Each structure stands twice: as structure tokens, then as C-alpha cells.
Amino acid sequence: xxxxxxxxxxxxxKVYRTLLRRRDVRAVEGVSLRVEAGSTFxxxxxxxxxxxxxxxxxxxxVRPTAGFARIFGVDCRRxxxxxxxxxxxxxxxxxxxxxxxxxxxxxxxxxxxGARARRRRAAELLALVGLxxxxxxxxxxxxxxxxxxxxxxxxxxxxxxxxxxxxxxxxVDPVGRRQIREILRELEERxxxxxxxxxxxxxxxxxxxxVAILHRGRVALVGKVKELTAGKGYRLVAAGVPERLEAELRxxxxxxxxxxxxxxxxxxxxxxxNQALDLLRREGCxxxxxxxxxxxxxxxxxxxxxx
Numbered sequence: 492x493x494x495x496x497x498x499x500x501x502x503x504x505k506v507y508r509t510l511l512r513r514r515d516v517r518a519v520e521g522v523s524l525r526v527e528a529g530s531t532f533x534x535x536x537x538x539x540x541x542x543x544x545x546x547x548x549x550x551x552x553v554r555p556t557a558g559f560a561r562i563f564g565v566d567c568r569r570x571x572x573x574x575x576x577x578x579x580x581x582x583x584x585x586x587x588x589x590x591x592x593x594x595x596x597x598x599x600x601x602x603x604x605g606a607r608a609r610r611r612r613a614a615e616l617l618a619l620v621g622l623x624x625x626x627x628x629x630x631x632x633x634x635x636x637x638x639x640x641x642x643x644x645x646x647x648x649x650x651x652x653x654x655x656x657x658x659x660x661x662x663v664d665p666v667g668r669r670q671i672r673e674i675l676r677e678l679e680e681r682x683x684x685x686x687x688x689x690x691x692x693x694x695x696x697x698x699x700x701x702v703a704i705l706h707r708g709r710v711a712l713v714g715k716v717k718e719l720t721a722g723k724g725y726r727l728v729a730a731g732v733p734e735r736l737e738a739e740l741r742x743x744x745x746x747x748x749x750x751x752x753x754x755x756x757x758x759x760x761x762x763x764x765n766q767a768l769d770l771l772r773r774e775g776c777x778x779x780x781x782x783x784x785x786x787x788x789x790x791x792x793x794x795x796x797x798x
Contacts, residue, residue, distance in 0.1 A: 495528065495563055496527055496528065496561075496563075496564075497527065497530070497562065497563060497684035497686075498524065498526035498549065498560070498561075498562060498684070498686060499524070499560070500522055500523055500524050500525075500545075500549070500558065500559070501523050502523055502557060502559075503519060503521070503523070503545065503548060503555055503558035504517070504519055504521055504522070504555060504556045504557040504558050505517075505519040505541075505544050505553060506518070506520075517708050518541045518544040519541040519544050519545050519705075520541075520708040522545060522708075522709065522710055523710070524703055524713065526684060528563070528682070528684055529682045530700060530701060531685045531687070531698055531699045531701070532684070532699060532701050532703070533687045533688075533695040533698075533699035533702040533716075534546070534686070534687065534688045534702070535689070535690075535702055536704055536711075537706065537796055540706055541705050543581070543688070546655060548560060549655070550573065550578060550655065551567050551572070551573065554568070563652065563653070576653045576654075576655060577647055577649065577651035577654045577655070578656075579642045579645070579655070580657050581657040581658045582661075585638060585641070585642070587631030588631070589629065590626065590627050590628060590629055591622055591625050591626045592614075592617065592626035594630060595612075595616065595617070595641075595645055595648055596610070598645050598648060599612065599648040604648065609648070612649075612650075613626070613648070614626075616647055617644065619644070619674060620640040620643060620644045621640065621670060622640060622644070639663050640663065640667060640670075640671070643656070643671065643674070647678075652682075652683060653683070653686065654675075654678065654683055654685045656685065656686070656688070657689075658688065658690065659675075660689070672698050675698060676698070685698075685699075692789045693788070695716075695788060696716060700716060700717075701714065702714070702719070702788070704796070706796050711796065712791070712795045719788065720788055720790075722785070723783065723785050724760070724764075724783070725761060725764035725781060726756070726757050726780070726781070726783075727758065727778070727781050728754070728756075728779035728781075729754050729756070729771050729776045730754070730776065731775070732771065732774075733774065736770070737749075740754075740767055740770070743763065743767075744756045744763075744767075753779055
């Protein structure tokens with residue numbers, strides 16, 4: 492564990508006062524997280540869980556009601572804390588009259604980059620995100636996926652140490668999503684910390700090494716993806732299972748369901764699955780399939796938020 496985390500929050504809380512309703516809305520409550528430098532971290536949660544509010548507090552766009560947040564050891568409310576951060580917001584809006592290259596140059600100038608460095612970096616990133624032939628084209632002609640890739644390039648212009656991405660694959664086709672994952676993986680290898688806020692659980696599972704799940708403003712679960720999805724088992728599907736035998740099997744399985752005349756049984760171990768297989772064979776039942784299974788991040792998410 493590094494001495495200075497890329498992101499560290501302690502009891503971070505945001506309460507919105509609503510005079511008309513005469514009650515407080517606790518968007519984020521007591522969130523304590525630590526994201527190690529050089530890691531890939533995913534922030535998950537259902538709509539209204541407080542993810543966007545958390546990110547806005549981290550970037551000092553919203554002031555916390557209580558608690559604190561630090562970026563590389565610096566209080567996030569100080570301007571120098573944001574210098575090493577690249578940010579791609581969700582549903583970002585870019586001026587349609589600008590060209591791709593002009594937009595990158597403009598935003599890089601705002602971050603303090605010199606003209607020569609901006610030109611070199613813009614050409615490099617346009618090629619990296621597959622838009623080198625579109626650099627002189629007005630953004631009004633870009634598709635949603637192209638704008639998303641350009642937004643990623645914008646966030647990377649000043650070579651940030653921390654990249655905060657809100658739904659980076661939104662509107663991007665499968666080929667583009669894979670390309671984005673490869674780009675982010677290369678950044679990780681260079682030691683860049685990547686913090687992703689996303690609803691695309693499969694994408695997060697493929698890329699992030701650690702995740703936190705927010706639910707109703709609180710941290711419901713945090714851990715390494717490999718550990719959270721380590722639960723293995725076996726799914727046995729059979730046909731023609733009599734009710735008596737089905738009741739007996741349901742009493743010994745982790746999960747069971749009947750669909751289209753087939754009985755699906757989930758066993759935690761190979762031994763238990765083989766015992767059930769022998770029993771079904773003796774009863775003359777037809778075996779449709781026996782397959783090993785693993786718990787997905789989506790399974791973990793659904794169990795955590797009780798959906």
C-alpha cells in the first residue's frame with residue numbers, strides 16, 4: 492500500500508436543504524474510501540445512490556456538508572489538488588462549431604499547457620482514440636461515440652496522474668469500448684490512477700481491479716473484483732424430474748428454478764453436483780447440461796442492493 496493514496500475520503504457527507512419540502516435530502520452520508528495510486532477503481536450504484544454527488548465533491552464542484560476528501564494528499568478544495576486530475580463528465584457538451592483539434596487545444600490551454608506541447612499532444616491523442624482523420628472536422632458532425640472518444644482525449648491532454656471518468660463507454664460501440672479499455676489499460680501500466688463511475692457492470696468487471704458499491708448514499712460494499720466474484724459452482728439442468736425428487740433436490744441446492752419444463756439447479760461444489768447427477772440418472776431423468784459457473788459483478792451488485 493502506498494503512503495499517499497490517489498483518492499482518500501473520510502466520512503464524506505452531503506445534505507441538501509429543501510425549504511419547500513421542509514426536509515433534508517442526504518445524498519451522500521459518511522463515505523470513507525481509499526483508492527491507491529496506480530489502481531483501477533470502479534464506483535457503482537443504482538440511480539440516486541449518490542455517485543455523481545460523490546464525484547462532484549471530490550472535484551470540488553460541490554462542497555461537502557461534513558467530512559473531507561484528499562487527492563494525492565491535498566485537500567480537494569484547494570486548486571492545486573485538481574491539477575493532476577483529468578475529468579470526463581457524463582453527458583458532456585462540446586461546442587459544435589469547434590473542430591476536434593481546436594477543442595483539444597482550447598481545453599489544454601485552460602490547464603496551462605504551452606502551444607507547442609498542445610499541438611504535439613493533440614495529434615498524439617487524436618491518433619490514439621482513432622480520430623486522426625477527423626481533427627479538422629467540426630464537432631457538430633461527430634457521432635455520439637466519436638464525441639465520447641474525443642472527451643476521453645480531452646481528459647488526457649495534460650497527462651494527468653488521476654483520470655476520473657463518468658460513464659466513459661456511454662454511446663460507444665463494442666469495438667470502441669474495447670479500444671477505450673486498451674487505452675486505459677496502457678495508462679494503468681504507466682502508473683495512472685483510473686477512477687470510473689459507471690452503470691456498465693460488465694465493462695467495469697473487465698477493467699477495474701477494485702470496486703465500491705454505493706446504495707442510498709452509503710458504501711454498501713467495497714473490495715477487489717476477483718475476490719468479490721470468486722464464488723464458483725455448478726449449474727445442472729434436467730428434464731422429466733418428478734415432483735417428489737424435485738422437492739428433495741431443492742432442499743440441498745444453493746438455488747433452483749423451473750423454466751420451460753426444465754429444472755435448473757445450482758450447486759456450490761462439484762461433489763454435490765455429481766451426487767445429484769447420479770440421483771437423476773437413477774430416476775431416468777434426462778440431463779440437459781452440467782456447466783461450471785462463476786459469480787459475476789452483476790450478481791454481486793444485485794445481491795448488495797437487494798434488487
